[in-house]
Amino acid sequence: MFRKVLIANRGEIALRIICACKEMGIRTVAVYSEADRHSLHVRFADEAICIGPPRSAESYLSVPAVISAAEIADVDAIHPGYGLLSENANFAEVCRVSNIKFIGPPPEVTRLMGEKEKARQAMKRAKVPILPGSDGVIQSEGEALEWAKSVGYPVILKASAGGGGRGMRVIRSPEELPALFQAAHTEAANAFGNGDLYMEKFVEQPRHIEFQILADEHGNVMSLGERECSIQRRHQKLIEEAPSLQVTPKMREEIGKTLKKSLEAVGYQNAGTIEFLMDEDGKLYFIEMNTRIQVEHPVTEMVTGIDLVKAQLRIASGERLSSIVPGPVSINGHAIECRVNAEHPEKFTPSAGKITAFNVPGGNGVRVDTAQYAEGVVPPYYDSLIAKLITHGKDREEAMSRMRRALEMFVVQGIHTTIPLHRRIFEDEDFRQGRFDTKFMERFLAKGKEQSSS
Numbered sequence: 001m002f003r004k005v006l007i008a009n010r011g012e013i014a015l016r017i018i019c020a021c022k023e024m025g026i027r028t029v030a031v032y033s034e035a036d037r038h039s040l041h042v043r044f045a046d047e048a049i050c051i052g053p054p055r056s057a058e059s060y061l062s063v064p065a066v067i068s069a070a071e072i073a074d075v076d077a078i079h080p081g082y083g084l085l086s087e088n089a090n091f092a093e094v095c096r097v098s099n100i101k102f103i104g105p106p107p108e109v110t111r112l113m114g115e116k117e118k119a120r121q122a123m124k125r126a127k128v129p130i131l132p133g134s135d136g137v138i139q140s141e142g143e144a145l146e147w148a149k150s151v152g153y154p155v156i157l158k159a160s161a162g163g164g165g166r167g168m169r170v171i172r173s174p175e176e177l178p179a180l181f182q183a184a185h186t187e188a189a190n191a192f193g194n195g196d197l198y199m200e201k202f203v204e205q206p207r208h209i210e211f212q213i214l215a216d217e218h219g220n221v222m223s224l225g226e227r228e229c230s231i232q233r234r235h236q237k238l239i240e241e242a243p244s245l246q247v248t249p250k251m252r253e254e255i256g257k258t259l260k261k262s263l264e265a266v267g268y269q270n271a272g273t274i275e276f277l278m279d280e281d282g283k284l285y286f287i288e289m290n291t292r293i294q295v296e297h298p299v300t301e302m303v304t305g306i307d308l309v310k311a312q313l314r315i316a317s318g319e320r321l322s323s324i325v326p327g328p329v330s331i332n333g334h335a336i337e338c339r340v341n342a343e344h345p346e347k348f349t350p351s352a353g354k355i356t357a358f359n360v361p362g363g364n365g366v367r368v369d370t371a372q373y374a375e376g377v378v379p380p381y382y383d384s385l386i387a388k389l390i391t392h393g394k395d396r397e398e399a400m401s402r403m404r405r406a407l408e409m410f411v412v413q414g415i416h417t418t419i420p421l422h423r424r425i426f427e428d429e430d431f432r433q434g435r436f437d438t439k440f441m442e443r444f445l446a447k448g449k450e451q452s453s454s
Contacts, residue, residue: 001024001025001026001313001314001317002026002076002077002101002313002316002317003026003027003076004026004027004028004029004046004073004074004075004076004077005017005021005026005027005028005029005075005076005077005078005079005103005313006028006029006030006031006066006069006070006073006075006077006078006079007028007029007030007031007041007045007078007079007081008031008060008066008078008079008080008081008084008085009041009060009079009080009081009082009083009084009086010032010033010036010039010041010060010084010371010382011039011041011371011382011383011385011386012369012370012371012385012386012387012388013081013082013083013293013295014030014041014081014371015040015041015044015369015370015371016309016369017079017081017309018030018041018044018045020307020309020310020313021313022044023310024310024313026313027046027047028045028046028047029045029046029047029048029049029069029070029073029075030042030044030045030047030048030049031048031049031050031051031059031060031065031066031069032048032049032050032051032059033050033051033052033053033054033055033056033058033059033060033381034050034052034053034054034059035053035054035379035381035382036379037050038376038377039371039376040371040372040373040376041371047073049069049072049073051065051066051068051069052065054379054381055381056084056381056382060084060085061084061085063085063088063090063091063094066078066085066091067094067095067098067100070095070098070100071098071100075100076100076101077100077101077102077103077313077316077317078095078100078101078102078103079103079309079312079313080102080103080104080292081292081293082290082292082293082294082295083383086104086291086292086293087110087114087290087291087292088110089107089108089110089111089114090107092104092105092106092107092110093107101316101317102316103270103312103313103316104269104270104271104291104292104312104316105215105268105269105270105272105291106267106269109266109267109268109269109291110291112266113266113268113272113289113291114161114291115160115161116158116159116160116161116162116198116287116288117134117136117137117160117196117198118160119288119289120133120198120286120287120288121135121136122262122265122266123262123286125265126258126261126262126265126266127258127261127262128258128259128262128274128286129283129284129285129286130200130285130286131200131201131203131277131285131286131287132151132152132200132201133147133151133155133198133199133200133201134147134151134198134199134200136198137160137196137197137198138157138197138198138199141177141178141181141182144157144177144181144197144199145174145177147199148171148174148177148199149174151199151200151201152201153171153172153173153174154170154171154172154201154202154204155170155171155199155200155201155202156168156169156170156171156199156200156201156202157169157171157180157181157184157197157198157199158184158197158198158199158200159184159187159188159191159192159194159195159196159197160188160194160196160197160198161188161192161193161194161196162188162191162192162194165234165235165236166187166188166191166192167184167185167187167188167191167192167195167197168184168235169181169183169184170202171202181197184197185197200287203277203279203280203285204280205280205437205438205439206230206277206278206279206280206437206438207228207230207244207246207277207278207436207437207438208228208229208230208232208237208275208276208277208278208438209226209227209228209229209230209244209246209247209275209276209277209278209284210226210227210229210273210274210275210276210294211223211224211225211226211227211255211256211259211273211274211276212224212225212226212227212271212272212273212294212297212300212308213259213260213263213268213271213272213273213274214270214271214308214311214315214321214324214325215263215264215268215269215270215272215315215321216269216315216319216320216321216324217269217315217316217318218320218321219264219267220264220320220321220322221259221260221263221264221268221321222256222260222321222325222329223252223255223256223259223260223329224300224304224306224308224329225242225243225252225256225300225303225304225329225331226242226243226244226247226252226255227240227241227242227243227244227294227296227299227300228240228241228242228243228244228245228246229275229296230436230437230438230440231425231431231436231440231441232438232441233348233441233445237295237296237339238338238339238418238421238422238425238441239336239337239338239339239422239425240296240299240336240337240339241299241334241335241336241337241396241399242299242300242302242303242331242334242335243303243331243334245396245434246278246282251284252331255284259274268291269315270312270315270316271292271293271297271308271311271312271315272289272290272291272292273289273290273292273294274286274289275287275288275289275290293308293309293312295339295385295388296337296388297309298335298337298367298369298388298390299335299336299337299390300335302333302335302367302390302392303331303332303333303334303335303392304329304330304331304332305332306325306329311324311325333392333393333394333395333398333399334392334393334394334395334396334398334399335390335391335392335393335399336390336391336396336399336400336403337388337389337390338388338389338390338403338407338418338422339385339388339418340370340385340386340387340388340389340410340412340417340418340419340422341384341385341386341417341418342378342384342385342386342415342416342417343384343416343417343418344416345416345417345418345419345420345421346421350380350384351378351384351415351416351417352377352378352379352380352415353377353378353414353415354375354376354377354378354414354415355372355373355374355375355376355377355378355412355413355414355415356374356375356413356414357374357411357412357413357414358372358373358374358376358411358412358413359409359410359411360387360410361389361405361406361407361409361410363402363405363406364402365391365392365393365398365399365402366389366390366391366402366406367389367390367391367392368387368388368389368390368410369387369388369390370386370387370388371386372386372387372412378415386412386417387410387412389403389406389407389410389422391403391406396434400426400432403422403426404423404426404427407419407422407423407426408423424444424448425444428444430443430444431444
């Protein structure tokens with residue numbers, strides 16, 4: 001096992017990794033920007049090194065700064081968390097050259113699965129169902145028009161190198177295509193340094209369902225079941241749960257077997273998530289893979305009892321899956337996660353500043369992952385996520401009941417948060433009955449505006 005690990009991240013995920021390392025007897029090194037000098041991940045790590053000014057590009061995203069800190073601290077491995085450098089294949093390659101273990105897949109696999117169109121074709125070869133679409137990157141507007149005609153409108157253009165909704169445009173007619181093609185290309189180039197686009201058939205009312213996998217360095221892969229991630233706004237997830245109401249045990253088993261074969265074929269290692277769209281008929285189609293731990297990993301931990309961060313560390317140290325997860329994976333009960341963001345709950349504008357009061361809920365079946373505290377400061381430079389509230393129950397109804405109670409007892413003052421929005425969602429009858437898709441929030445917010453104006 002590793003002697004010392006550097007966490008190349010910040011906030012709640014950095015603290016989450018520190019917790020896992022402490023339980024395993026591994027020393028930790030935190031890196032931080034000047035804006036995070038008083039953060040909890042700095043306080044609770046065994047060592048901490050400042051790597052630059054507040055802007056991510058000059059600190060958390062600076063490969064030379066992170067590697068220099070790792071060499072100064074003489075660490076064995078680097079855990080990248082999620083976001084930032086976690087899916088940067090060049091960073092993983094620098095770690096390898098520097099003889100520092102990167103806790104994640106090999107750089108060549110990260111490159112393959114990180115370029116969405118290449119990943120899509122790899123999954124197609126492995127017999128994983130994919131949406132009808134272009135065979136590779138589209139080179140021109142004319143080619144896009146030909147593919148759209150072949151696939152059938154509506155279609156969606158997607159950035160090959162990115163995510164988070166950037167470089168995506170839905171096209172419903174040939175007349176719309178030229179302008180939207182250029183807009184998607186420009187946005188993708190600006191966001192990811194790569195303007196390549198590909199095309200898929202657009203599903204009007206999909207559900208977003210993802211499967212958690214673990215793979216060791218000896219060729220073994222296993223699926224830990226699915227998460228429902230359909231409650232999202234502008235392609236950013238707000239609420240996740242496990243298991244999905246729409247996935248049957250038979251479907252879960254069949255998809256698990258298919259993913260096992262496909263990821264063994266590409267040589268995948270460590271934790272990863274395969275994301276699918278489910279159409280109105282209940283069919284799943286591959287859309288992308290995230291080659292890292294996910295924000296929403298706690299809901300899988302709650303229903304399987306498997307600590308995914310510890311599993312990552314054990315896999316990276318060379319252990320086999322059979323010793324990490326010795327028996328078959330079973331799904332026990334239901335878990336739900338709310339992402340608590342430092343945002344205005346109606347305008348969705350960022351809300352940085354000092355937290356004047358902070359009380360997290362507790363009790364049976366309640367978990368809070370956060371790196372915030374009373375008198376702490378939410379800086380304006382980073383992602384707005386400040387906490388994850390997770391509840392678990394014997395079924396979905398109990399998990400929801402605990403979530404409603406926990407949201408009432410979660411107090412954050414001094415800044416705006418999305419807690420009031422989450423409370424309203426959990427009172428919505430369609431949500432409570434599981435009648436939702438990825439357009440749920442559009443309908444929910446429109447309904448709220450109608451009620452407030454009447």
